Amino acid sequence: MAVSADPKSVKVNLTTGTGMDIEWQDGHRSHYSFPFLRDACPCALCNEEREKAGREPGDSPQAAPGALPMFKPAAKPVSAEGVGKYAIKFNWNDGHDLGIYSWKFLREVCPCEECRAVRAVIKAE
Ligand SMILES: [Zn+2]
Numbered sequence: 001m002a003v004s005a006d007p008k009s010v011k012v013n014l015t016t017g018t019g020m021d022i023e024w025q026d027g028h029r030s031h032y033s034f035p036f037l038r039d040a041c042p043c044a045l046c047n048e049e050r051e052k053a054g055r056e057p058g059d060s061p062q063a064a065p066g067a068l069p070m071f072k073p074a075a076k077p078v079s080a081e082g083v084g085k086y087a088i089k090f091n092w093n094d095g096h097d098l099g100i101y102s103w104k105f106l107r108e109v110c111p112c113e114e115c116r117a118v119r120a121v122i123k124a125e
């Protein structure tokens with residue numbers, strides 16, 4: 001089964017802060033919260049940090065055992081812009097803006113139940 005990585009529509013809910021909605025050409029719908037997208041930032045820096053910690057894109061960083069939780073304002077983009085026809089990028093409220101989120105990447109990390117289940121199976125194989 002071919003998985004579409006072409007969005008039919010993309011909605012970034014900057015004002016309401018509710019995240020991003022993508023409807024794909026194959027009819028699948030994905031919803032991404034902004035903190036999820038921030039934790040899934042595909043730039044080299046964030047990638048390396050995630051790999052070191054063994055996190056999947058979108059997993060929030062775990063505080064070290066016994067450490068006091070650090071206060072962090074919820075991640076939210078200040079602005080979002082399209083990158084060519086293949087990606088979108090966000091300027092985050094923490095000043096980070098290196099991640100280029102390709103549609104392909106976004107489809108791969110779709111956080112819906114269905115896609116999570118598929119990824120769990122692939123990982124177990
Ligand atoms: Zn990053």
Ligand SMILES: [Zn+2]
Nearest residue numbers: 030110112115
């Ligand atoms: Zn999905």
